[in-house]
Amino acid sequence: MASVEKHSPVSSPSTDEKRAFPHDSDRIERSEVHSNTAIASSEHGSDLNNLKDKETTVKPYDVDAESGEYRVGSVHGRTDGDGEQQRKSGFLANVDIRGFYRRWRPVFHIMIWAFFTAWWVYGPLVKHRTDDKGWLIPTLLYIALCIRLITFYVPVSIVMTPVRWLWNNSMVRATGFIPSKWRQPLAAVGTLAVFLVGSLVPEETGDNTRANRIVSIFGLIVMIVLLTVTSRDWKKIPWHTVIGGMLTQFVIAVFVLRTDAGYDIFKFISDMASALLGFAGKGTEFLTAASVLDLHWFLTGVIPPIIFFVALVQLLYHVGFLQWFIGKFATFFFWTLRVSGAEAVVAAATPFIGQGESAMLIRPFVPHLTLAEIHQVMTCGFATIAGSVLVAYMSLGLNSQALVSSCIMSIPASLAVSKMRFPETEETLTSGKVVVPEDNENKSANALHAFANGAWLGIKIAGMIIATLLCIIAFVALINGLLGWFGRYYDITDPELSLEMMLGYILYPVAWLLGVPKDNLLQVGELIGMKVITNEYVAFSNLTKMDRYTSMSPRAKLIALYACCGFGNIGSLGTQIGVLSQIAPGRAGDVSRVALSALFSGVLSTLTSASIAGMLMTGKMMMDMTATPVAST
Incomplete structure (x- = not known):
């Protein structure tokens, strides 16, 4: 088991420095921690022993486990001789x-x-x-x-301080009267009771019956049992994290789907996101013509907003806002679900900046992550989508509130599911604090430089999306052509044998466990299969454009939307392995070892959100699904 000796900062920050916003130089707490002791486990020994020979300056964005204070800085190596890093002051x-x-x-x-x-x-x-x-x-x-x-x-x-005192003298003291062996079982029973009450009390509307809601609850229980049975070490599962994650996921869903305030807030967020990314249309209009925007082509309607969003993210990262926001967001999950700081940062960042970019936020720590942490980082990436592609799905006419809420719900879901599938058995390097290190190696000279770098990065990401979609859609068409030719000899002609049909029957039980009405089980199973084999965009495109899927009931369409709202597909598997292996080449073998398990966990995380959406669907959301416009081809 790895253990790391912790050192105190050389100098304490002033009161004013602690209070300020995290980017200005007068607000930065400059703590220099020289780590020359790192006792490693056999699995990470060579990586951590390198820390002994290298003086490391640590100035982290972190939340101290004891004080709760938020700090800012960077992590970089200091070397002697000609290779000494020089600080460009400007x-x-x-x-x-x-x-x-x-x-x-x-x-x-x-x-x-x-x-x-x-x-x-x-x-x-x-x-x-x-x-x-x-x-x-x-x-x-x-x-x-x-x-x-x-x-x-x-x-x-x-x-x-008073909030912590109130918590410790109320809830903590109250739970102290309960014998320790009964606390987790009672918490599980209480959580199940909350699920039952929240699901069964509202009246039935259309095919949104109580029977279908009970099936959704049963499906969630089946997924939890499946993860427990297939766990790496079920005795080490942190049930506090699992119960807390599921309950947090349910509360978010209740807030969005059952309250007017939550519905209005998430509608506002989705409308603002759509409007923000819609400004990229002005750039497209300048480069082409106003009439091009009316064509609704993927190349002109989706790709420019992706490039603009990536550039904007890089700008926000340069000024320090993104690190501050993600740090605050991560702190909530760090304290409530008791995960490591690195896991909390990646989980909080993934819905906003994407699966590969979120791992870059903890790049200095990736070589020293435990296997469970690597599994968690990859699971978070597979469980949700990124803001950069959100506009692509909105352009298809999908319900924007459902997309945004699914992204947020997947954060606690991915933490809970990953801890069931691959529980932690080692000591983590970032336990006790949330750390968002600065990237000094690739730091931009100024805001304009950051925005330009972001535009170039956006072009590369957009190019990868275009190439991936083209190749995957063509490859699936090739497979369907071969299957159709083969099926005609068995008189399978209406409809023809296809990959979608086969996956629909294979995933038929999964669709039923999510609470999909019986008339649409095959179609939803096909969409989930398409999402895993190809990607979520292909599934969403079929959901909004093909009569076979647009004719489904509102309940089936909403559950399908939640079930497909994640990067859990074979293509993303290669993306994550490539990114993490590039960040930490010495851990490439470990990344590949847990990749398939993480993909399985990420897909199940997305399905848990679909199951909870099936429990809590309201008439208002169903009407929105019915009124959702179909994007033009």
């Missing part, structure tokens, strides 16, 4: 701007607060309180802005 270019900002920062913040307060009072509260613009979303945004401005000057610990 002092003359930046000192005046940053110095001016530091001096007048309170004034800027007051001006920002005053402007948005006036906007909030006059607009949402007075003029538009009762019309279709609404007041809830603007109020939540205003509250979030106020909280962020306050935390520039008030330490988070002032709020978290």
Whole structure:
């Protein structure tokens, strides 16, 4: 079992440094930790022993396990001689701007607060309180802005300390009266009771019957049993993480599918995402013509927004916002589900930046991840989709609230499923803190440089998507042609024998376990099979364009949407193996060893979200599925 000796920082950060936003130099806590002791297990011995011979400067974005304080920095190696890394200061270019900002920062913040307060009072509260613009979303945004401005000057610990005290003296003390051997069984029974009440109390609408909801619950139980039976070591399964992950997934679904506030919030998020990515159309119009946008071609309607989104992500990463946001998001899962810091960061980042890019956030730690952590990182990538391709699915006419909620639900689902399939048996290097290291090796010189690099990266990602889709669709057509020719000799002609038909029958029981109405079991099974063998875009395209699938009931279409909303396919398997092997060449064998298990876990994570959606579907969501427009071909 690996163990790592922990050292204290040489110098303590000032109070002002702790309070500030994570990118400006006056707010950075510069802790230098010289790690010269790393006792490795036989499996990772050669990697960790290298740390003894190399002085390492650690300045991490992290949340300390004891204090809960959030810090920022970077992780990079320091070498001697000609290869010594030189820091390019850019002092003359930046000192005046940053110095001016530091001096007048309170004034800027007051001006920002005053402007948005006036906007909030006059607009949402007075003029538009009762019309279709609404007041809830603007109020939540205003509250979030106020909280962020306050935390520039008030330490988070002032709020978290009494909250932690209240938790320890209420829930922790209450559970202390329960014998330890009964805590997890009672928690499991309580979670099941929540699922039953939340699923069976609402009235029936159409084919959204209580019988179908019970089947969805039964399907979720079957998946949990399957993961437990096939676990690497079922005795080591952390049931706290499993129960907490499933319950969190259910709560998110209830908030989105059963409450007006949750529905409105996620509708707002999806509408804003669609509008943001829609601005790429202006660039396409400039390069071609306005009439090209009306053609609804994949090449002109989907690829440009992907390039624009990747460039925007790189810009947000350069200014430090993305690390700050992901760090806060990861902290929630770190504390509630008791996973390692690296796992929490990747799980929180994957829905926003994608499966390969999320692994890059923890690049300095990848060589030292345990097998269970590598499995978790890959499972997160397979379980959800990325924001860069979200516009592609929205352009098909899919329900945007369902897509966004599925992405968020897959975060706790992937953590729970992976811990059942491949529980942790070693000591992790990032246990006790959330760490989002800066990438000094590829750091951009300024914001414009970051945006340009992002555009180039977006072109490469878009090119990979185009090539992959072209080859996969052509290859599937080839297989279907061969199967159809073969099937005609057995009089299988209406419909012809195809890969989709075969997968539909193979996955027929899976569709039933998700709670799909009996008339649409074969079609949903075909879509799930297409998603795993080809990719989710092909499945979504068929769902919105082919009469065989557009004629399905709203319940079947929504469950199919959730079941296909993930990168869990054979093509992504090669992508993740390639990315992780490139980051840590010495761990390529370990990555390949757990890859198939991670793919299986990622697919099941997505299916658990579909099962929960089947339990909680409402009439409003079903009407939205019925009214969803079909994208033009």
